[in-house]
Amino acid sequence: MKKLILFVDDEPNVLDGLRRMLHDQREIWEMSFVCSVDAALDQLSEVGFDVIVSDVMMPGKDGFEFLKILHGSEKTKNIPVIIVTGSNESALKRRALDVGATDLLSKPVDREDLLARIRSVLRLKLYQDELEDQNKILEQRVKERTIELEDSRRDIIWRLGKVAEFRDEETGNHIVRVAWYCRAIAESLGMGRDFVEMLFLTSPLHDIGKVGIPDEILLKPAKLNHEQRETMRQHCVIGAKIFRQDSKAMKSLFAWRENHSHPGGKKENNPLLKMAASIAETHHEWWDGTGYPRGLAREDIPLESRIVAISDVYDALCSERPYKPAHPERKVIAVISKEVGRHFDPDIYNAFEKSLEEFRRFRAQFADWNGESCS
Ligand SMILES: [Fe+2]
Ligand SMILES: [Fe+2]
Structure with a gap:
């Protein structure tokens, strides 16, 4: 030319x-x-x-x-x-x-x-x-690589959530639905994009600690006795430990790049792991302070956990489980609304109510394979 x-x-x-x-x-x-x-x-x-x-x-x-x-x-x-x-x-x-x-x-x-x-x-x-x-070629490659890494990170997180779900439900899309409900509530509360994205990724891990609960308790078809209930409650503590423990072995995974400082590479600085730990630990805390494992009340309970709490209960009540049928949605809402100010944060409940249309869409889109039937 x-x-x-x-x-x-x-x-x-x-x-x-x-x-x-x-x-x-x-x-x-x-x-x-x-x-x-x-x-x-x-x-x-x-x-x-x-x-x-x-x-x-x-x-x-x-x-x-x-x-x-x-x-x-x-x-x-x-x-x-x-x-x-x-x-x-x-x-x-x-x-x-x-x-x-x-x-x-x-x-x-x-x-x-x-x-x-x-x-x-x-x-x-x-x-x-x-x-x-x-x-330009290098920039494009970096972009593609970043997307690949982000995708594989999301993929691993979802699969990790599935590990816990498989242990007590085996089938179903509970964690997928909870993630979408949490997203809808956080958006309705006007939370920023980073918070919404992190909550979406980490809320499916709320019950990851169940991997540490013995089968005879986790899978018991009858009511748990006091001691068994206490053991079951330990899933919150175990879950938090999974995300917080910074063992020597874990550190060795990052040792190869010790000389290449990388933001977010250190476990304690990783906001995603922080939120995952917080949710795993406090998603059974109650607004009035009567929940477990720490008995936290009101705003002392992290916002992300207050959002997960209502989403998790809504989905559990709406879904069929081996030990109970799915309840109709109006009954579920009646049960949840009675718990406002006791179990649930009133502001989160308002956002939940505003998001119900979206919740219904997600329930239809991610219905359980074995026929979840809340109507
Ligand atoms: Fe739980
Ligand atoms: Fe759950």
Whole structure:
């Protein structure tokens, strides 16, 4: 492809001289000759030139102003500019270089000199373009890699939630529905995007601690006795430990990049793990302080756990389980509304009520495989 070169000079005879001088280059260069900066800018708005050769002293906009305009625009800032000056004044030449000229040439222009300079800046432009293309490719790769990592992180989190769900339910989409309900409530409360996203990812892990509860208690088809109930309640503590414990073995997983500091790489700084731990630990706390394991009350219970609490109960009551049928939604809402101020935060209940339409959509979309039937 021919290289495009733009010549700017207010003296027509200079332009004519250049045209004649470079006549034999027409096979490899496409050349335009204009007699003012305004005319040059007009051409530049339509054509992407590879090199500009410009005079400095011109009526109207001069060469310095031209350089400033070129450098101020994203489209033209990388076009190399050779400034041609009749002056031998070194201050003027320095100023031209200061405002972004790539090279300088003295009038009267020597043909061989001009050809050598143009070829040299064309080579420079080629390297620059290649570098820019490489950068674009790298940026694209980083973007793709980041999306892949984010997807695999989400995938692992969902599957981790499934581990706990498989132990006591085996089938069903309970954790998927809880995640969507939590998202709807958090959005209705006007929470920021980061909070909503983190809650969406970590709420399915609320019962992860059940992996540490013995089968004879977790799967017991009858009512639990006092001691068994206490053991069952330990799932909150176990869940929090899973996300908080910072064992030597865990640290060794990150040791390979000890010298490459990475934000979020350290477990204690990871907000996602913090929220997961908080939810696993406090999703059975009650607004009035009578819940477990810590007996926290009101705003001492983390917001994320207050949201999970109502979502979890709504879904459990609406769903069929081996030991109970699914309850109709109006009955579920009646039960939950009676618990406002006791089990549930009144503000969260209001957001829950506003989100019920969405909840119904999610229930239909993520119905259990074995026929969850809340109506
Ligand atoms: Fe739980
Ligand atoms: Fe649950």
